[in-house]
Amino acid sequence: MLQPDAAQRDRSGIVPAEIIDTYSNSGLWGITVPRQWAEPRYPPPTLAQVIAIISAADPSLGQIPQNHYCLLEDIRLQGSEEQQAFFFDQVLQGYRFANALSETGGKTVLDIRTRLEASERGLRITGRKGYCTGSLYAHWIGILALDAENNAQLAFVPRESSGLTVIDDWACLGQRTNRQRNGPGGESCRRAFPPVPDVEILRDANPCRAVCPAHHRAIDLGIARAALNDTVNFVSQFARPWIDADVERPAKTR
Numbered sequence: 001m002l003q004p005d006a007a008q009r010d011r012s013g014i015v016p017a018e019i020i021d022t023y024s025n026s027g028l029w030g031i032t033v034p035r036q037w038a039e040p041r042y043p044p045p046t047l048a049q050v051i052a053i054i055s056a057a058d059p060s061l062g063q064i065p066q067n068h069y070c071l072l073e074d075i076r077l078q079g080s081e082e083q084q085a086f087f088f089d090q091v092l093q094g095y096r097f098a099n100a101l102s103e104t105g106g107k108t109v110l111d112i113r114t115r116l117e118a119s120e121r122g123l124r125i126t127g128r129k130g131y132c133t134g135s136l137y138a139h140w141i142g143i144l145a146l147d148a149e150n151n152a153q154l155a156f157v158p159r160e161s162s163g164l165t166v167i168d169d170w171a172c173l174g175q176r177t178n179r180q181r182n183g184p185g186g187e188s189c190r191r192a193f194p195p196v197p198d199v200e201i202l203r204d205a206n207p208c209r210a211v212c213p214a215h216h217r218a219i220d221l222g223i224a225r226a227a228l229n230d231t232v233n234f235v236s237q238f239a240r241p242w243i244d245a246d247v248e249r250p251a252k253t254r
Contacts, residue, residue: 006057006058006060006061009058009060010058010060015060015061015064015137019061020064020096020137021094023061024065024094024095024096025094028050028054028065029065029068029091029094029096030088030091030092031046031047031050032044032047032069032072032073032076033072033088033091033092034076034084034088037084037085037088037089037092044210044211044214047069047214047215047218048214048215048217048218048221049218050218051215051218051219051222052218052219052221052222052225053222054222055218055219055220055221055222055223055226056222056223056225056226056229057222057226059219059222059223062218062219062222063133063134063215063219064133064134064137065096065134066133066134066212066215066216066219067097067098067099067101067133067134067142067212068096068097068098068134068138069211069215070099070211070212070215071097071098071099071142071154071156072087072088072091072097073211074142074154075087075088078154087140087156090139090140095139095140096134096137096138096139096140097138097139097140097141097142097156098132098133098134098135098137098138098140098141098142098159099132099133099134099135099141099142099144100129100132100135100141100142100143100144101129101142101143101144102129102130102131102132103127103128103129103130104130104131112144112145112146112152113127113146114126114127114128114129114143114144114145114146115127115145115146115147116145116146116147116153116155117147117148118148123155125143125145125155125157127143127145129143132166135159135166136166136168138159139158139159140156140157140158140159141156141157141158141159141164141166142154142155142156142157143155143156143157232251235250235251236249236250236251239251
């Protein structure tokens with residue numbers, strides 16, 4: 001059901017809520033949850049195959065959960081047992097995660113200016129993010145911020161939190177519906193779980209970094225498969241044979 005109207009969704013930049021809900025409630029968004037919370041946990045190659053299949057139908061839908069899986073890997077590797085139990089249960093119930101990691105305007109992608117500070121109301125996050133893939137469709141947003149000691153922390157904030165604003169200004173050629181930027185912006189105070197210490201995200205040897213490029217390759221594979229399939233269908237149905245070819249249709253072999 002994901003392939004019909006995919007082209008129209010891309011032109012309009014709108015994905016109906018029922019499409020996203022059906023997608024995340026299918027169980028596919030939870031296939032990387034560790035075995036103690038879900039049986040079975042599928043390995044990364046299986047996830048790549050799933051994303052390639054989804055992307056062949058609609059590459060935007062293939063990319064929307066990209067950072068959902070990345071954040072789950074962060075929680076698996078660095079979260080406390082309490083955090084893992086809570087967030088993995090949320091995933092298995094169909095809750096969606098999106099990222100607010102990158103920022104615009106800095107020298108490099110690791111130039112993080114968003115701050116995480118203690119206040120009377122709880123933890124306060126102040127800053128602005130960009131390229132927040134899937135944030136319009138998420139229930140939870142993982143925000144990368146630096147604490148008072150300049151340590152990287154990953155704070156998970158409900159999408160509808162007061163003070164958190166997601167700006168829908170994404171404009172691009174293709175994949176218009178993955179909704180990557182801009183936000184969150186402003187300030188958000190939250191009394192909830194302590195942030196996940198994310199010192200590894202700024203290191204070259206971070207295992208989580210392998211999830212993102214693998215996901216992108218799977219998206220590209222799905223797009224290539226769909227393009228090849230469309231080419232074969234067009235040649236079979238509409239193209240004319242070369243004048244010297246002794247065939248009625250160009251897809252026919254002698």
